[in-house]
Amino acid sequence: MLLKYLNELDRAVQAAQQEPGQVQFSHCVECANVLKDYLRGQIEPVRVRGTEIMESLLPEHFEEWMAAAGSAESACLHA
Template structure:
């Protein structure tokens, strides 16, 4: 399963690099969440190595991507609240 989740993350990051946008950035966030959830339930050596590999797959701009996703979600939530 670890390899599957890492491969999914790698594909999502590549797609986000090729076609930057909220949809691709959101997919990266989903992959990271799934991978982190999986790693929480693993033994320490697997958790540590999986986290190391995940960190190498994430680009420097990942935090910027997550900020854009968060801002878009907040704007969407406010729009629903005010309608």
């Protein structure tokens, strides 16, 4: 499962970098959140290594993507 989630995150990051947009950013954030949730339930060595790999996959501007995805989600909730 770890490899599956890491691959999904990697593909989502690549897609968001190739074609930036709200949908891609939201998908990337969703993949990262699924991976984080999965890692929380793992033994420490898996959790630590999985987190290291996840962080290496995320771009420096990932927090901006999170903000963009959050503002899009917020707009949908208030519509």
